[in-house]
Amino acid sequence: MSDDVTTLATPIKIDYSYTAGLAQSRYLHGLSQGKFIGERCPKCRKVYVPSRGSCPTDGVPTEEEVVLGNAGTVTTFCVVNVAFAGQQIEVPYICAQVLLDGANLSFMALIQELPANQVRMGMRVEALWKSPEEWGPTMDSVKYFRPNGEPEAPYESYKEYL
Amino acid sequence: MTPMATNSRGRPVRPVAVVSFAQAKNVRREQEHNEVEMLMPIVSEAFGAVGLNKNDMGFICSGSSDYLVGAPFSFVMALDAVGVWPPRRESHVEMDGAWALYEAWTVLQEGELDTAFVYSFGRSSPGQLDRILALQLDPYYVAPMWPDPVALAALQAQALLDSGRATERDIAEVSARSRRDALGNPKAQVAKDQSVDELLSEEYLVAPLRRHAVPPISDGAAAIVLAAGDRARELVEHPAWITGIDHRIETPALGARDLTLSQSTTDAARSAGLDATSVEVAELHAPFAPQELILKDALSLGSSTRINPSGGALAANPVMVAGLARIGEAASRILDGSASVALAHATSGPCLQQNLVCALAADPDAAVGKKVA
């Protein structure tokens, strides 16, 4: 019985070349220049950042570029207490949805320079970029977001983005 | 007056037709556009051809494969090309889009919806296709040996040659004809005019297959709008009516079936009520040239049937799309008025393991006493 083969380990290694696509390439190019570039849908007029090339509700290309600033609002968040596989950030850390001023969709971002238990919905934050020579076509060009000292945004101003 | 086809409960099958078809230009490597960007223009084109939009679709169904894309849940991003808002009834199969069309057809059979939208996408260029397809095989006994798809098709080709029912010249003729016909298809990827002797002088790639008998690696996408009954008649002049559609799967164990026959294709065709003698155009999904010979036999197609005027999978083989594209191409011959009875076939798995047959006609009553079940 103990000689029965009961498991078989088959290592699988497959390489893929990913294509960002035109819209995402524009966004990544913006990151390499220290800018958040969003795109506006010609039909519903919403600004998406990062853009993926189509408006998810209208299914049409979003080609109008909109350069956004570095300030935004935390619409919601969670505090990660246990590191998961491959994660290198020290726990506990804040993972938040940040709505950049001028955008209509939030994205997930790391919040630092703040004790984890002090993060609030509505907190005003700003992006902290790496130094320009470290910028590249990657999200890593932004270190993290941190509180910018502005008063908390009223719930009404972001509740529809929750 | 010929009787309509009936279903498993003895009730009439509802006439459903392909009313539009759009496909991306098939290319070796699409590097600029991602899947969503590839799909958007053809989604637009498929809707535009019949003056409809996403909100007119009662049901949406797509076909694609995560392993081909190299990402889990990859079909989710493709939805952005359609824009499922307001929320829509939508589903997905991890198979060639031909099976997504089958699912949409069954939904329309219920009688509550009149339109459905089917699409599929597949880029074979990003990954290592030979390794990816090896993952379709038995994970304990076969896949760990990493047999590549050309080698498996070569086994089938050798068996066919050994049976005496085909020669290497027959295989080369399939390739020569397909790629020459592809010259007339602006969406085809490999199109050229070569003589059979020229092809036979090529070296073997994996004996007995020469390069000409092997499909290209392609990136592509396709979309089809289905409509039922009077709705179809309102939308186009010559709806391509689906007079029967069915599919069957065989065992994956290559040694356990006769690779020179395609029993599942024969069975699916019978169930779909196919009358081979009346088929004017057949689009067969035969990525490897010898497979066309096997399928032609399995379907009992005669010399009067024109096979793969589009060039077929030898001219463009976007995995997960090529089957749906066969249905689209066959339907197009009816939509454009050049044929009145057509056939489309789709396959999945190595060596024609699973097969779908779709019978199409300009006249919805062209089904003669058929049963679907």
Next chain:
Amino acid sequence: MERCAVVGVGQTKCQAKREDVSIAGLVREAAQRALEDASMDWSDIDAVVIGKAPDMFEGVMMPELYLAPALGAVGKPMIRVHTAGSVGGSTALVASHLVTSGVHRKVLTVAFEKQSDSNAMWALSVPQPFSAPLLAGAGGYFAPIIRAYIRRSGAPDDIGIKVAVKDRQHALKNPYAHLHIEDISYEMVRNSVMLWDPLRYLETCPSSDGAAAMVLASEDVADAYGSPAWVQGMAMRSEPTMFAGRDQVNPQAGRDCAADVYAQAGITDPRTEFDCAEIYVPFSWYEPMWLENLGFAPEGQGWKLTDEGATSLDGGDIPWNCSGGVLSSNPIGASGMLRFLEVALQVSGKAGEHQVDGVRRALGQAYGGGSQFFAMWVLGTAKP
């Protein structure tokens, strides 16, 4: 539309690793049990519909190709569905539609995941270049949404704990459930490690291997059975993952799907007209959220039903997840079908120790993706 009923069900014991069976063995175990329950043989089945989540979970691409012989599908039509987390539910619906459309009369449907074969965490989120690095893991996607719910509703912060205790107590009455925590208690859940605030370890689902199967039959076949569970309504809806103005807490697709299935089944007040429900709750707080999304409670008040014990098998008037739910077993591809299957068990009176008395109508719901894919069905003792 033809009528359709569930005439047999089968499931495997869910556990972290089923090292005693191959993938084929796992699915065959569930399928065999469903056939036996339906007093059918493999040859009685017209078609097979199989569903599961991403193929990376097992490292097998398009496993229907490999599984055809194990499921008696050789020579038959076979389809494989993939709609993310809702797949178990949508697979059951695709199979049912083969019957309601009149195409087939007896369909075997199976859903499974043998996620211990690969690495589930990796398979859920294979890192993609150009995309934002995953910061928070699976629960980290839902935790911020839960926080938004708590803010909107003003719910007390221990509602999640109460859901976890209830579902884990229910699981003790279900021999097939993965997690059987004998001494489960409020304190035990509250003291378990906080993973993604506000979700604690014991408020989240496990990773399981498991399979579920059902036999669906047309009216003429089902009429011969003693207690078929009749399909009174079926619906699916999808919406985009992310778009400006999306309500992630109370998704429109969920509400529309419920409205559709209720209209078909003639339901106007789910709380009183259903006798029980099996709802996809992988993180505790999704119970109050789905109570609202599915119309069992007005918006902002779902948590009150949980709080007052209404959803408990022990004394509640609308027991939810008597099987222990997704919190107790989560083979991702099968979890949706387990919800639908458990509803069938309840309606047929075969749920054993976790049976609710006198069930006449019950609701099954599965969701997937970023709360964007919904599949639901209503089963009942009466024909629609």
